[in-house]
Amino acid sequence: MSNSQIIVGLEIGTSKVCVAVGEVSENQVVNIIGLGQAKSRGVRTGEIIDVALAEEDVRNAIVEAEQVADVEIRSVFLGVTGSHIRGFNNTGVHPVVSADREISTTDIQDVIKNAKAINLPTDHSVVHSIRQHFRVDGQDGVQNPEGMLGAKIEVDVHVVSGRYNRLQNPIRLVSGLHLEVENISSSALASSLAILSMEQKELGTLVIDLGAGVTEYAVYSSGVIKHTGVLAIGGDHVSNDLAYGLKVPLARAEQLKIDHGSAVIDLEAGDREIDLSDDSLIPGRQVNLGHMQKIMSMRLQETFELIARDIGQAGLIEYLRAGVVICGGGARIPHITRLARDVFNLPVAIGRASSVSGIKNALDEPEFATPVGLIKFGVFQSLANPRRAGFGRVIRRQVAALFGR
Amino acid sequence: MKNSTEPTPKANPVIRLLGLGEAGVKLVETLAMIGPGGIETYSLDTDNRSLARCHQSQTFLLGQAIPCGLGTGGDSALARAAVESDSEHLAGIVRGADLVFIVAGMGGGTGTGAASFLANLAKEAGALVVGVAATPFDCEGIRRCNEATGGVRDLKQVADAVFHFPNQDVVLMEGANVSLHEALEIANRHLCEAVLGVSRMLLESGMLNVSFGDLQAALRGRHSLASVVYVDASGDDRAAAAVRKLLTHPAARGGEALQEASTLLVHLSGEEMTMAEIDAVTGAIGSHATTTNLVVGASGPGRDGAGLQLTVVIAHAAKLGELGQEQVKAHPDPTGQASGLGFSGSFSVLDTGSYFDLGKDTGDTSRGGFAYTPPAPTADALTPECREDLIRVAAKEEPNRKKRQKIVQEMLPLEIVSKGRFEKSEPTIHQGEDLDQPTYIRRGAVLN
Numbered sequence: 086m087s088n089s090q091i092i093v094g095l096e097i098g099t100s101k102v103c104v105a106v107g108e109v110s111e112n113q114v115v116n117i118i119g120l121g122q123a124k125s126r127g128v129r130t131g132e133i134i135d136v137a138l139a140e141e142d143v144r145n146a147i148v149e150a151e152q153v154a155d156v157e158i159r160s161v162f163l164g165v166t167g168s169h170i171r172g173f174n175n176t177g178v179h180p181v182v183s184a185d186r187e188i189s190t191t192d193i194q195d196v197i198k199n200a201k202a203i204n205l206p207t208d209h210s211v212v213h214s215i216r217q218h219f220r221v222d223g224q225d226g227v228q229n230p231e232g233m234l235g236a237k238i239e240v241d242v243h244v245v246s247g248r249y250n251r252l253q254n255p256i257r258l259v260s261g262l263h264l265e266v267e268n269i270s271s272s273a274l275a276s277s278l279a280i281l282s283m284e285q286k287e288l289g290t291l292v293i294d295l296g297a298g299v300t301e302y303a304v305y306s307s308g309v310i311k312h313t314g315v316l317a318i319g320g321d322h323v324s325n326d327l328a329y330g331l332k333v334p335l336a337r338a339e340q341l342k343i344d345h346g347s348a349v350i351d352l353e354a355g356d357r358e359i360d361l362s363d364d365s366l367i368p369g370r371q372v373n374l375g376h377m378q379k380i381m382s383m384r385l386q387e388t389f390e391l392i393a394r395d396i397g398q399a400g401l402i403e404y405l406r407a408g409v410v411i412c413g414g415g416a417r418i419p420h421i422t423r424l425a426r427d428v429f430n431l432p433v434a435i436g437r438a439s440s441v442s443g444i445k446n447a448l449d450e451p452e453f454a455t456p457v458g459l460i461k462f463g464v465f466q467s468l469a470n471p472r473r474a475g476f477g478r479v480i481r482r483q484v485a486a487l488f489g490r
Numbered sequence: 491m492k493n494s495t496e497p498t499p500k501a502n503p504v505i506r507l508l509g510l511g512e513a514g515v516k517l518v519e520t521l522a523m524i525g526p527g528g529i530e531t532y533s534l535d536t537d538n539r540s541l542a543r544c545h546q547s548q549t550f551l552l553g554q555a556i557p558c559g560l561g562t563g564g565d566s567a568l569a570r571a572a573v574e575s576d577s578e579h580l581a582g583i584v585r586g587a588d589l590v591f592i593v594a595g596m597g598g599g600t601g602t603g604a605a606s607f608l609a610n611l612a613k614e615a616g617a618l619v620v621g622v623a624a625t626p627f628d629c630e631g632i633r634r635c636n637e638a639t640g641g642v643r644d645l646k647q648v649a650d651a652v653f654h655f656p657n658q659d660v661v662l663m664e665g666a667n668v669s670l671h672e673a674l675e676i677a678n679r680h681l682c683e684a685v686l687g688v689s690r691m692l693l694e695s696g697m698l699n700v701s702f703g704d705l706q707a708a709l710r711g712r713h714s715l716a717s718v719v720y721v722d723a724s725g726d727d728r729a730a731a732a733v734r735k736l737l738t739h740p741a742a743r744g745g746e747a748l749q750e751a752s753t754l755l756v757h758l759s760g761e762e763m764t765m766a767e768i769d770a771v772t773g774a775i776g777s778h779a780t781t782t783n784l785v786v787g788a789s790g791p792g793r794d795g796a797g798l799q800l801t802v803v804i805a806h807a808a809k810l811g812e813l814g815q816e817q818v819k820a821h822p823d824p825t826g827q828a829s830g831l832g833f834s835g836s837f838s839v840l841d842t843g844s845y846f847d848l849g850k851d852t853g854d855t856s857r858g859g860f861a862y863t864p865p866a867p868t869a870d871a872l873t874p875e876c877r878e879d880l881i882r883v884a885a886k887e888e889p890n891r892k893k894r895q896k897i898v899q900e901m902l903p904l905e906i907v908s909k910g911r912f913e914k915s916e917p918t919i920h921q922g923e924d925l926d927q928p929t930y931i932r933r934g935a936v937l938n
Contacts, residue, residue, distance in 0.1 A: 129915050168918065317918040318925055325910040326928035330937060335911060376937045383929040391920065 090467065093150070094459025095143070095161040096272060097255050099128045099298025099321060100414060102142045103453060104150035106158065107441070107460035113468070115460055117443025119154025120453070121146040130317045131166040131272075131299040133254050140258055147262070160265035162463040163255060164272040164455050165212065166299050170247040172271075172313030174217070175203050178239050188221065188230045192238055200242040210249040212271055217241040217309040226307065243310050245271045270462045272455045273301035273313045276412050278465075279458030280436030280451075281305060288407035291429070292436065293392060294454065295415020297321050302392050306404040314395055316388065320415055323384050330380045331372045333361065341377060348385050348424040350378045382424065385415075389428040408432035416451035503588035503702040505689055506617075507531045509547070510604055511569075512540045513595025513624060521593075521682055522546035528693050532583055534608075536572050536600045537561035550583070552576055552604065566603030566637065573604035577611060584612040588702060589692070590619050591685055592649065594641075597626040597634040602641035609648040618706050620688075620716075621645040621652035624681055627673075628658050642715075651709040651716040651805060655681050659740040683720035687801030691757040696789025700757050704785045708753035708805040716805045717741040724797035728760070729767035732800045733774040741804070745778035749922040753805040754779055757787040760798035771800060780921070 090109045096102070106119035123146040127139030151158055177200025181192055201214045219227040221235035230238055256266050277292040289306040297320040304312040320342070328338035345359055355375030362369050396402050408431040411421060422433040438448045438457040448457070507529055509518030515533040522531040523546050531547035533540075538559035541549040551559050553572020562568045573580065584590055590612040594601030605621060612619045623645060625638040646652045657677045661668065664676060691700045709716060719739045723731035737745050748754060756775060758768060772786050912918075912926040919925070923932060930937070 129911075130918075134915070168916070316920075316925075317916075321911065322926070325912060325926075326930065329908065329910055329928050330930060373937075379935060379937065380928065380930050383933060383935060387925075387929045387933075391925075 091154075091156050091158075092460050092463035092467070093158050093161045094164070094275070094456040094463065095147075095259065096164040096275075096455045096459065097128060097133070097139060097143060097258070098125055098296055098455070099131055099319060100296070101125050101452075102139075102146040103456045104146045104158070104161070105453065105456035105460055106150050106154035106156060107443070107457075107463070108154075109460075109464055109467075113464060115441040115443070115464060117441055117448065117457065117460070119150045119152075119156070120444060120446065120456075121148070121150025121153065123149070129298060130168060130319070130321070131296065131315075132168075132251060133258065136254075136258060140261060143258065144262055147264070158264065160267045161259060162459040162466070163259060163266050163269045164275050164459050165247065165252055165255060165269045166272040166296070166301060166315060167247065167251055168299065168315055168317035169251050170212065170245060170271055170315045172243060172245045172273075172303075174241055174311070175200055175214075175244050176239055176241050177201070178237065180237055181235055186234045186236060188233050188235055188238055190231060193219075193231060196238050196240045197242070200240050201244075203244055203246075205246055208249055209246045210252060211244055211246050212252065212269060213243070213245040213274065215243045215245075215274075215310050217243060217311070218307070243313065245274070245313055247271075267463065268466050270459060271301070271313060271315075272296070272299075273303040273315065274310065275456075275458030275462050276301070276436070276454040277303045277305060277310070277458065278461040279438040279441070279454045280410055280412055282439055283308070285407045285410070289401075289404040290407040291392075291396065291405050291409045291431075293389075293409060293411050293425070294413040295319065295388075295411060295418075295421075296413045300388055300392070300413075300415070302396075304396060304399070304401050304405070306401065311404070312396065312399045312401055314392070316391055318384075318388050318391075323381055326380050326384050327377060331377060333372065337361065341372070342381065342418075345374060345377060346381055346418050347378045348382055348418045348421040349427075350375065350382050354378050381418075385418070385421065385424055386428060389425055393428055402429075405429075405431055408434065410434050410436040412436035412451040412454035414452040502528055502693055504586060505529045505589045505591070505692065506584065506587040507547075507591045507593065507685065508583070508608060508612075509533045509535075510592060510594040510608060511535055511598055511601030512537065513598070514593040514601055515540050515544060515547075517593050517595075517622075517678060517681055518547050519544050520678065521685055524682070525686060525689065529689055530587075534573075534580075534600075534604075535561075536569060550576075550579065552600065562599030562603070564599045566599050566641070569600040569603030570607060572600075573607050577607075580608060581611050581615065584608075584615045584617060587612065587615065587617040589705070590617040591622055591688075592619065592645070593622045593681070593685070594645075595624045595626075596638035596641040596645075597630065598637075602637055605641060606644035606648045609645055613648060613650075618702075618710060619649040620709065621649040622655070622681060622685060623652055624655045624657060624677060626657055627661065646713055646715065649713070651712050651714060653684055653718050654715045655684070662740050663738075680720070683801075684718035687718055687720040687757065687799075688803060690759065690789075691755065691787060691801055691803075694759065694789045696757075696759070696787050698786060698788045700755050700785055700787030704755055704787075705803070708755055708783075708785070708803065712752075712805060714806045716803060717747065719802045719804065720799070722797045722799045728798040729770040732798050733771055736775070736800060736802060737778070742802075746922050747804050748775060748779040748782065748802075751779060751782050751804045751806055753783040753785065753803075755785045755787070755801075755803040755805070757789070757801045758798065759789045761790070763788060763798065767798065775802070 092107045092109055094105045102123045102125045104121040105117055108116045108118045123142040125142050127133055127135035127142065133139045147158055177196045179192060179196035179199055181188055183189060197216060218241060219230045220239040221227050221230050221233055222237055259266050273294060276294040281290055281292065286305040287308045292303045294301045299319050300316045302314050303310060324335060324339045324342055327342055328335045357374040358371040359374055360371055409425055409429050411425060411433065415421065416435045425433040435451055436454055438454055441448060441457060507518055507521060509515040512535060515535050518531050518533050533544045533547045533549045534552055535541050536552045538551060541551055553575055555575055556568065556572050592605050592609055594605040596602050609619045609621060623642050625642060626634050642652060642654060655677065660673045660676045692702050719736055719741050721732050721735035723735060736742055742748060756772060758771060768788060776784060909926040917924055917926055
């Protein structure tokens with residue numbers, strides 16, 4: 086226990102706040118030891134609309150996770166999302182100036198620096214800039230050019246950016262609970278980290294996280310992230326459509342969706358009526374199952390089509406040889422894979438968190454992909470910048486916090 | 491469908507241009523001067539003075555018996571009475587036409603009151619009827635704007651399509667510092683260009699033809715507002731410049747209107763047009779109008795020689811929500827509406843009724859702010875001849891009541907699409923579609 090490190094992933098989602106506690110052993114094996122959940126009330130389409138409610142929900146979830154894992158949570162890796170988040174690719178170029186044309190570490194650092202120098206609007210800030218492949222004199226797909234000979238070195242980075250103020254809202258909220266935010270990650274990236282295997286990333290996979298408020302997607306190909314996107318459409322929209330179309334209250338629509346929902350229209354469903362008289366004010370109130378499935382199916386199909394169009398425009402649809410993986414709460418909709426298969430014409434699977442061990446519950450459920458992925462993100466981060474939580478660091482951090490406010 | 495007297499096939503469609511009221515007459519006169527051949531122009535007004543200025547077009551004084559050539563003074567009901575008393579002659583004017591443009595400035599008397607009646611006559615004669623309506627500047631007063639909106643709506647219910655040109659758009663386009671003279675000139679130019687563009691599209695034999703059939707398919711029976719955007723550009727980069735001008739045109743609303751249109755008729759003319767230029771223009775339009783039916787035509791050098799002239803007809807399918815939106819736009823100031831003390835002025839136009847139509851269901855179900863019908867004309871306000879006239883026409887109209895009721899009823903937005911829990915959050919707009927609205931409604935799926 087003494088040599089293991091605790092990493093916590095926190096996702097403030099639209100339907101639930103979820104905390105996953107991971108224990109990372111010395112040989113970097115992640116073990117999920119605790120989960121905390123709370124129903125989210127202060128978030129809409131992935132962004133906080135009521136700070137007080139959201140804070141209470143986050144606190145509840147953290148407390149639950151602390152009790153289950155029996156640890157004290159001091160810092161978290163936070164998932165951020167929202168319609169303001171954009172992903173795009175940028176290229177950096179650097180000429181190799183040394184006499185022998187050998188590419189040195191400084192050249193590599195310089196080219197990465199060039200690629201990360203992006204002109205963003207003043208109110209935007211970078212969430213991630215993820216290195217893809219190097220190109221040396223036009224030779225593509227170089228993973229590490231150090232020591233190679235060349236005149237020009239280029240690198241592609243995938244940049245995820247968002248509006249600064251809207252990114253700061255969840256960070257401030259978590260800081261207000263006296264928790265440190267170690268780093269933020271876009272939820273799409275986190276989910277894909279949790280559920281994709283190395284082979285899937287290499288072959289090319291589209292990950293779709295169907296959340297309650299937003300739908301996020303990420304495309305991997307040749308082992309690197311190629312494209313990310315956020316659509317501000319989610320399960321809430323499905324419920325809202327149902328409430329509107331079937332003329333039932335929103336809460337009842339939500340329940341109907343969970344009990345009888347389907348992503349495809351079942352031919353026999355047109356004749357079936359669902360009795361709502363148990364909780365409806367009007368006795369004998371019925372809704373037609375066919376209508377319900379039609380409303381749901383059209384919304385989900387449209388969501389997939391929007392993603393397909395975006396990926397098609399990015400020219401990546403041909404690269405998805407390992408198909409599509411769906412996670413998030415929307416992955417629980419019956420026949421969702423069939424609908425996705427029809428839209429994308431690709432094999433579709435439900436994503437499960439692989440390559441982590443621990444509480445069975447956390448790994449089997451597609452909706453925990455993001456918090457589990459945040460833990461993996463945290464592991465990579467701590468591998469990249471190892472810092473030991475010594476006494477001096479704690480003091481330093483507190484001093485910084487005092488003056489940083 | 492067509493009551494044309496000569497059944498022989500025609501080389502070109504017969505296009506007639508009818509100017510109504512002072513503004514309409516002026517425009518028609520201008521068009522008659524510069525327009526391409528093959529268009530027959532007529533100026534119709536209740537005011538002798540305005541007709542006296544016409545030299546190019548055939549003139550006809552409306553309502554010789556009632557306003558006696560003195561104008562209506564902004565009374566649209568009087569204009570209606572005048573035009574109805576002359577319906578036989580007017581029916582003669584529109585007979586045999588394939589396409590009738592009715593050009594009118596809305597907000598005054600003659601244009602507002604008579605346009606829909608004239609449109610109906612043309613419609614009954616079997617023509618495709620396109621109204622070209624200019625509406626006043628906002629600064630001309632709420633009353634006049636309301637009258638204009640009522641006039642446009644009445645015209646829209648009868649005509650196949652109405653090209654609507656709000657003068658206020660000029661202010662939006664040119665900035666508030668434009669002089670009145672310039673503003674009017676620009677507004678008139680837009681209107682003229684629209685009519686010319688459409689007629690050129692139909693009459694000039696091109697390499698790629700946009701035919702009368704295309705226009706008819708796009709507009710016939712739509713009863714909606716359409717718009718025409720005419721732009722020209724010259725120089726090396728003329729295709730890109732034309733596209734830029736098109737997208738910045740207020741009627742295109744930055745490309746949004748293109749996306750919402752049901753059909754786009756695109757016509758290009760210019761000297762030595764290259765395929766690349768045609769491609770650039772249609773490609774740019776196509777990228778804004780992904781789901782729209784696009785008809786492309788091209789012809790040789792137009793009247794300006796070197797430049798590239800681009801005419802785009804944006805036709806909409808009649809929409810449920812349209813009426814609602816329009817009314818919001820039309821009554822920018824609800825207090826002004828409520829305090830409308832000049833009832834007879836403000837709201838007489840909302841009722842298509844003229845003196846002849848009083849007490850009789852005209853099929854016009856459009857609702858104004860109040861269920862208000864103008865008072866019946868007092869007997870002593872009319873001259874004996876007028877009264878006789880009124881009675882005679884009213885008696886003649888009586889058996890036709892059924893026929894008049896055939897006017898297509900405009901649908902009210904009975905179902906107001908609410909966004910439920912997303913009502914107050916930031917809308918999710920994707921390519922002009924509000925994704926917060928249920929998909930099945932946007933795609934028109936029917937739950938039965």
